[in-house]
Amino acid sequence: MKRIVIVNGPNLNLLGKREPKIYGTRSLADLVKTVRAKARALGVTVSVFQSNHEGEIIDFLHKEAPGALGIVINPGALSHYSLALYDCLQALDVPTVEVHLSNIHAREEFRSKSVTARAAKGVITGLGFEGYGLAMEFLNKQ
């Protein structure tokens, strides 16, 4: 069956617990439910993962991404500096959409640069949970 890999990076486990004005009031568990509902609607399966550790995310991608339809990844702050994650996404050669809940271009200047986005087919930023669903729809059409 067609499978999409969904990864959330550091601190996204805090969703709904802190900074509701930026990230909303829904939790990571709510996000996972939304993503699973979208997967059912699209007729795909999902491998979902969150970690606060760069190496764990890279190990997960090495294991789960080969053979997948695509990757939806919100690398969190790793987006802004992780060349290791960029190298990983580039080496895997699996279509990737980078997603950010907030609009990274409307916040602090350091957030507007993403080093990992270079390895992605596209970036969805600022559309909240909806960005994940849109990314899944796009990957399902590839």
Ligand code: CA2
């Ligand atoms: O907007 C996004 O999705 C971000 O990837 C979130 C990252 C941030 O470093 C990026 O610049 C943009 C931070 C995730 C922190 O998540 C929290 C969620 C709730 C409460 C506190 C932090």
